[in-house]
Amino acid sequence: MKIQGKMFMWLSVFLLVMACVYGVWSKEPAGTTALFLAFGLSIMIGFYLGFTARRVDAGAQDDKEADVADEAGEVGFFSPHSWQPLALAVGGALAFMGIAIGWWLLYFSLPMLLIGLWGWVFEYYRGESRTQ
Known part of the structure; x- marks a missing residue:
């Protein structure tokens, strides 16, 4: 989860820069607001993933030497016949x-x-x- 948290944090930095550039350049409030909201959502997800990564064991995606088979197995329980x-x-x-x-x-x-x-x-x- 650590790598996903970092990806969302970098995405939030990019969105913040783009929101500022777009807001100054276009002077359009709807798109600027949407970009600032996307920044906020991205930073919330990145913070959550980084916060959770410190409390759980490292996954195969955090190991640079891991194979695809290292993450094989049961993912979780999903209700098979829910209405x-x-x-x-x-x-x-x-x-x-x-x-x-x-x-x-x-x-x-x-x-x-x-x-x-x-x-x-x-x-x-x-x-x-x-x-x-």
Whole structure:
């Protein structure tokens, strides 16, 4: 993760320089604001990756002598048959359509978003296990 953190930090420096140059040269507020926001997002991701890299073991991508096979194995657990992302997608699509069509559509999208989010977060929660 260390190398990804450094890449995002260098990207944030580049975005900051480009935002300043673009802002002075074009005097256009929308693009300048977008570049400054991209700088902020990039520095947040870089800081997080660098912060996390200090607390976890070094990965194969941090070793210059590593092979591709060194990173082989299980990556993590991904839910195989979850319907919750579909509920979130429908709720999000309705919410964005509500901005374009009318704000009343948000009344239908908000419950869908909340149900999808709640279901996805607690999909594998089966209650507290009390072992004594």
